[in-house]
Amino acid sequence: xxxxxxxxxxxxxxxxxxxxxxxxxxxxxxxxxxxxxxxxxxxxxxxxxxxxxxxxxxxxxxxxxxxxxxxxxxxxxxxxxxxxxxxxxxxxxxxxxxxxxxxxxxxxxxxxxx
Amino acid sequence: xxxxxxxxxxxxxxxxxxxxxxxxxxxxxxxxxxxxxxxxxxxxxxxxxxxxxxxxxxxxxxxxxxxxxxxxxxxxxxxxxxxxxxxxxxxxxxxxxxxxxxxxxxxxxxxxx
Numbered sequence: 001x002x003x004x005x006x007x008x009x010x011x012x013x014x015x016x017x018x019x020x021x022x023x024x025x026x027x028x029x030x031x032x033x034x035x036x037x038x039x040x041x042x043x044x045x046x047x048x049x050x051x052x053x054x055x056x057x058x059x060x061x062x063x064x065x066x067x068x069x070x071x072x073x074x075x076x077x078x079x080x081x082x083x084x085x086x087x088x089x090x091x092x093x094x095x096x097x098x099x100x101x102x103x104x105x106x107x108x109x110x111x112x113x114x
Numbered sequence: 115x116x117x118x119x120x121x122x123x124x125x126x127x128x129x130x131x132x133x134x135x136x137x138x139x140x141x142x143x144x145x146x147x148x149x150x151x152x153x154x155x156x157x158x159x160x161x162x163x164x165x166x167x168x169x170x171x172x173x174x175x176x177x178x179x180x181x182x183x184x185x186x187x188x189x190x191x192x193x194x195x196x197x198x199x200x201x202x203x204x205x206x207x208x209x210x211x212x213x214x215x216x217x218x219x220x221x222x223x224x225x226x227x
Contacts, residue, residue, distance in 0.1 A: 002156050033214075042118070043157075043202065043217040056214055088155065102148050102162045103215065107155040 003027045004106035006091050012112045013081065021076040021109045023091030030096050032074040033103070034066060037088040049074060050096065081113045116141040120203050120218035127193055128226050135188040135221045137203030145208040147179055147186050148215070152200040160188070160201075193225045 004025045013019050023032065034046040048056035049068040063085075065077040074091055091106040117140045127133055139147065146164045150157035161170045163179035163186060170177050174197075177188045190197055200222050204215040 002158065004156075035215075040219070042219050043204075043215075045214050045216070048214055090155075090157070102159045104159065105150075105157045110155075 002104050002106060004091055004093055004104050006089075006106035006109050008109055009107065010110045010112075012114060013078070014114055015081060015083070017081075018077070018079040020078065021089055021091075021111075023074040023076075023106055025072055025091075025093040025104070025106075027093060027104060028095075029093035029104070030071045031094050032068060032071070033092040033094075034074070034076055035090040035092060035105075037090055037108070039087075043090065047076075078111075081111075083113050086111055086113045116205065116207055116216040118203055118205050118216050118218035120201075120221050122221060123219060124222040124224070126224045126226065129194055131193050131225075132189065132191045133193060133223065135190075135201050135203075135223070136185065137188070137218055138183075138185040139203075139205045139216075139218075140184065141205045141207050141216060143208040144181070145206045148204045148206065149177055149186070149188050150202040150204065152202055152220070153198075157202055190223075193223075195225050195227055198223055198225045 007022045031050045036044045045058050046060045047066045052068050063080050067075040088108045090108045092103045094103045119138050121136045146162050148162050149160040161177045166181040174191045179186045200220040202220045203218045
């Protein structure tokens with residue numbers, strides 16, 4: 001375990017469903033991120049939260065809705081997704097001043113939209 | 115738009131070989147370059163490079179940044195089957211509000227016994 005925990009590990013959902021992905025870190029980090037990893041494409045930044053405030057929304061469709069209730073928890077609420085949204089969704093966290101330890105990633109949620 | 119390109123996209127070697135992975139970047143307000151190893155799901159941190167010409171080492175892995183050439187290399191000596199993974203290069207930009215990572219496509223390394 002990296003210290004960043006994501007649940008569920010796998011999720012299959014229909015296009016009309018509503019589901020949420022959860023990310024939790026107890027590393028004392030104050031910034032959290034959502035990344036999307038699709039097959040044969042680079043990891044793409046979706047959202048950045050710094051001290052619970054959203055500081056980046058990388059042109060993500062509104063069917064993805066992030067929530068950061070505190071510096072340790074991050075959610076990604078999903079509704080009316082499309083099959084092309086199937087991907088590995090990775091959560092990451094970091095200190096504001098990262099020093100030598102960079103960003104710590106969770107193991108991801110493998111999402112399949114049917 | 116920030117861009118990171120890795121080469122080769124895939125590489126197959128035998129145990130004991132030495133490999134060199136390349137990463138080149140174009141980014142506004144460069145802050146640092148990071149290397150990650152992704153075996154199953156979670157990318158695990160290898161190196162963060164901020165200064166040109168200073169080699170970072172961890173066991174059989176080493177990396178160096180060349181800011182003039184806007185590139186970095188990751189070397190793995192005496193490869194083992196456990197080195198088989200996707201190696202990701204990412205560049206961190208210094209934004210007004212906060213840093214963010216732009217990733218390359220990754221290099222898929224396969225080490226055969």
